[in-house]
Amino acid sequence: xxxxxxxxxxxxxxxxxxxxxxxxxxxxxxxxxxxxxxxxxxxxxxxxxxxxxxxxxxxxxxxxxxxxxxxxxxxxxxxxxxxxxxxxxxxxxxxxxxxxxxxxxxxxxxxxxxxxxxxxxxxxxxxxxxxxxxxxxxxxxxxxxxxxxx
Numbered sequence: 202x203x204x205x206x207x208x209x210x211x212x213x214x215x216x217x218x219x220x221x222x223x224x225x226x227x228x229x230x231x232x233x234x235x236x237x238x239x240x241x242x243x244x245x246x247x248x249x250x251x252x253x254x255x256x257x258x259x260x261x262x263x264x265x266x267x268x269x270x271x272x273x274x275x276x277x278x279x280x281x282x283x284x285x286x287x288x289x290x291x292x293x294x295x296x297x298x299x300x301x302x303x304x305x306x307x308x309x310x311x312x313x314x315x316x317x318x319x320x321x322x323x324x325x326x327x328x329x330x331x332x333x334x335x336x337x338x339x340x341x342x343x344x345x346x347x348x349x350x351x
Contacts, residue, residue: 202278203270206347223270223278228323230274236305237271237279240345245304251321252289252337253330263287263341286342292317293334302342 203220226236226248239245255262263269267284290299292314300313321332 247302281347
């Protein structure tokens with residue numbers, strides 16, 4: 202997929218030489234595969250991992266312009282996304298608009314809060330950190346750049 206994307210885009214040669222990071226959404230197959238399909242459909246345009254997950258893994262925070270390959274749970278490339286915005290927000294600062302941009306469930310803030318609270322609880326299990334209303338969340342907005350979303 203990366204070779205096909207790079208062949209059709211005028212980015213510098215260095216960009217085309219090495220694929221960007223590849224990853225899947227979520228912590229289970231059903232949700233990961235659903236989220237990948239939602240990105241392809243143009244419905245899912247954001248994600249919101251906890252800042253704590255970046256800190257504990259040593260991973261770099263996304264920045265606008267970053268490219269990533271989204272995979273399904275099995276590691277098959279589904280699409281290439283480009284980060285268009287990143288904000289660190291408290292869990293309780295997520296709004297209806299944020300939940301809608303994530304495109305999951307029924308798109309409501311209520312659904313987002315419940316699903317993400319449960320996810321953060323599983324993510325932080327065994328770390329001594331529990332989700333809380335002031336927990337920092339990395340709200341990453343992106344666009345699907347290959348294949349082009351409808």
